[in-house]
Amino acid sequence: MTDSADNNFDLVILGGGSGGYACALRAVQLDLKVAVIEKDKLGGTCLHTGCIPTKALLHAAEVADAARDSAAVGVKTTFDGIDMKGVNGFKEAVVSRLYRGLQGMIKGAGITVYEGEGKLVGTDTVEVGGQRVTGKNVVLATGSYARTLPGLEIGGRVITSEQALELYEVPQSVVIIGGSVIGVEFASVWKSFGADVTIVEALPTLVPLEDPTLSKQLERAFRKRKIAFKTGSRFTGVEHHDDRVTVSLESGDTLDADLVLVAVGRGPRSEGFGFEDQGVTVDRGWVPTNERLATNVSGIYAVGDLVPGLQLAHRGFAHGIFVAEEIAGLKPMPVIDSGIPRVTYCDPEIASVGLTEPQAREKYGEVDTYEYNLGGNGRSQILQTAGLVKLVREKDGPIVGVHMVGARFGEQVGEASLIVNWEAFPEDVAQFVHAHPTQNEALGEASLALAGKPLHAHA
Numbered sequence: 001m002t003d004s005a006d007n008n009f010d011l012v013i014l015g016g017g018s019g020g021y022a023c024a025l026r027a028v029q030l031d032l033k034v035a036v037i038e039k040d041k042l043g044g045t046c047l048h049t050g051c052i053p054t055k056a057l058l059h060a061a062e063v064a065d066a067a068r069d070s071a072a073v074g075v076k077t078t079f080d081g082i083d084m085k086g087v088n089g090f091k092e093a094v095v096s097r098l099y100r101g102l103q104g105m106i107k108g109a110g111i112t113v114y115e116g117e118g119k120l121v122g123t124d125t126v127e128v129g130g131q132r133v134t135g136k137n138v139v140l141a142t143g144s145y146a147r148t149l150p151g152l153e154i155g156g157r158v159i160t161s162e163q164a165l166e167l168y169e170v171p172q173s174v175v176i177i178g179g180s181v182i183g184v185e186f187a188s189v190w191k192s193f194g195a196d197v198t199i200v201e202a203l204p205t206l207v208p209l210e211d212p213t214l215s216k217q218l219e220r221a222f223r224k225r226k227i228a229f230k231t232g233s234r235f236t237g238v239e240h241h242d243d244r245v246t247v248s249l250e251s252g253d254t255l256d257a258d259l260v261l262v263a264v265g266r267g268p269r270s271e272g273f274g275f276e277d278q279g280v281t282v283d284r285g286w287v288p289t290n291e292r293l294a295t296n297v298s299g300i301y302a303v304g305d306l307v308p309g310l311q312l313a314h315r316g317f318a319h320g321i322f323v324a325e326e327i328a329g330l331k332p333m334p335v336i337d338s339g340i341p342r343v344t345y346c347d348p349e350i351a352s353v354g355l356t357e358p359q360a361r362e363k364y365g366e367v368d369t370y371e372y373n374l375g376g377n378g379r380s381q382i383l384q385t386a387g388l389v390k391l392v393r394e395k396d397g398p399i400v401g402v403h404m405v406g407a408r409f410g411e412q413v414g415e416a417s418l419i420v421n422w423e424a425f426p427e428d429v430a431q432f433v434h435a436h437p438t439q440n441e442a443l444g445e446a447s448l449a450l451a452g453k454p455l456h457a458h459a
C-alpha cells in the first residue's frame with residue numbers, strides 16, 4: 001500500500017487487527033517509526049468478521065423484536081419478516097464506514113502498511129512479498145481463527161461465525177455447537193429472525209465462564225424466548241443430507257437442522273509464520289508472554305488473541321497501547337485480564353467484570369454478595385426486561401466482581417469496571433447518585449443494599 005524510503009523501523013507489527021493497529025497508532029504518537037504488515041484487511045477479525053458485523057445483526061434482531069412486539073406498548077406495526085439482503089447491506093455499510101475511517105487514520109498517522117502475509121525470518125526481520133522489513137522491536141499480532149472439533153469438518157451446511165455472517169436467507173432451523181459468547185449471540189439473532197434454534201453445550205450451563213447466577217438467568221430468559229438448549233451434552237457426529245444435517249449427541253439423541261454453527265472457541269493463528277524458527281516459544285499455537293507482554297526473545301512482543309487469556313478486542317487495544325508505551329520507555333501499568341470488562345450482546349445482555357462468586361470464594365474465603373432484581377427498577381419495567389445485578393465483595397472489603405444481566409446492560413459495564421478496578425467499597429458507590437429511571441440505577445441500588453441501606457430492595 002504505502003512504502004517507506006527504507007525498510008527499517010523502530011517497530012514492525014505483524015497483523016493489523018485490534019491489537020496490531022492500536023499498537024501502531026500509539027507508537028506513532030510516541031514518535032516511533034512504525035510498519036504494519038497485514039495479509040487481509042486492516043481492522044482484523046473484530047471489524048470485518050467479529051464484533052462489529054455481529055453487533056449489527058443483533059441490532060437488526062432487536063428492531064425485529066420491537067416491531068413484532070410493538071402492540072404490547074400500544075404501537076401498531078406489522079412485522080413482515082426479515083430481508084437478509086437489507087440486513088447484510090446495513091451490516092456492510094457499518095463495517096465499510098468504520099474501515100474507511102481506520103484506513104484514513106493509519107495513513108494520516110504516517111504508518112507504513114505492507115500488504116501480504118509476513119513471516120518472521122530473523123528476530124528483528126519480517127519478510128513480506130519478497131521484501132525484508134526490519135524493526136528494533138517486533139510485535140506479533142496475528143490473532144485467532146474459529147476452531148472446530150474432531151469429526152466436525154467445516155463445509156456445506158456446517159459453518160463457523162465467518163460464514164454465518166454471510167447468509168443470504170434466514171435458516172429455518174439451526175443447531176449451534178457451543179453455548180459460550182459467540183454461540184449465544186447467534187442463537188439470539190436467529191431466534192429474533194424467526195429460526196428454530198437449539199444450542200448444544202458440553203459443560204453444565206450456558207455461558208459457562210460467567211458467574212453461575214448469570215448462566216441461570218440467561219437460561220431462564222432463553223427458555224422464555226423458546227431458544228432450546230442441551231447443556232452437559234456432547235456432540236458425537238454429524239451426517240450430511242441434501243436438504244439438512246443431522247447432529248448426533250452422546251445421549252443418543254439426534255437433531256436435524258438446515259445449518260450447524262460451530263462455535264467452540266477460537267485458536268491462535270501462528271502456524272507457518274516462522275515464530276518457532278526464530279526461537280519464540282509457542283505453546284499449542286499460543287505465544288505466551290510475561291505480564292509486560294514480552295516473549296522469551298528479547299525485542300519481540302505479542303498482543304491480542306495470540307496471547308493466552310480473554311479473547312476480546314478491547315484487550316487487544318489495551319495490549320497494543322501497552323506495548324507501544326513499553327517500547328517508548330513509559331513503564332505503563334500491565335493489562336490484567338481480571339480487570340477487563342466482558343459483554344455478551346445476546347438478548348438479554350450480559351455484562352461482567354472481575355471475579356465470579358466461586359472465584360472470589362476461592363481467593364478470599366469469605367465473601368458477601370447481593371443480587372438486585374430488576375423487578376424493582378423502573379427503567380427495566382418500561383423496557384419489559386428481567387434480570388439482575390449481582391455484586392460480590394470481599395468480606396468487609398471492596399467489590400471484586402460485578403455481574404449483570406438484562407436489556408442494555410452492556411452499556412453499564414463502564415461503571416462496573418471503575419468499581420472493580422478502583423477497588424471501590426459498596427459504601428463508596430452508594431454515595432454516588434445514580435440517575436432515575438435508568439438501568440444504571442440498578443448498580444446504585446445493589447450498592448446501597450450491600451452497604452446496608454437498600455432503597456427499592458430488601459437488605
Ligand SMILES: Cc1cc2nc3c(=O)[nH]c(=O)nc-3n(C[C@H](O)[C@H](O)[C@H](O)COP(=O)(O)OP(=O)(O)OC[C@H]3O[C@@H](n4cnc5c(N)ncnc54)[C@H](O)[C@@H]3O)c2cc1C
Nearest residue numbers: 015017018019039044045046050051118143304305312313
Ligand atoms: C463472531 C465474533 C464476534 C466477536 N465479538 C466481539 C465483541 O463483541 N467484543 C469483543 O471485544 N471481541 C469480540 N470478538 C473478538 C475480537 O474479534 C478479537 O478479540 C480481536 O479481533 C482480536 O484482535 P487481534 O488483533 O488479536 O487479532 P485479529 O483481529 O484476528 O487480527 C489479526 C490480524 O492479523 C492478520 N494476520 C495474521 N497473520 C498474518 C501474517 N502472517 N501476516 C500478515 N498479517 C497477518 C490477520 O489478517 C488479521 O487482520 C469477536 C470475535 C468473533 C469471531
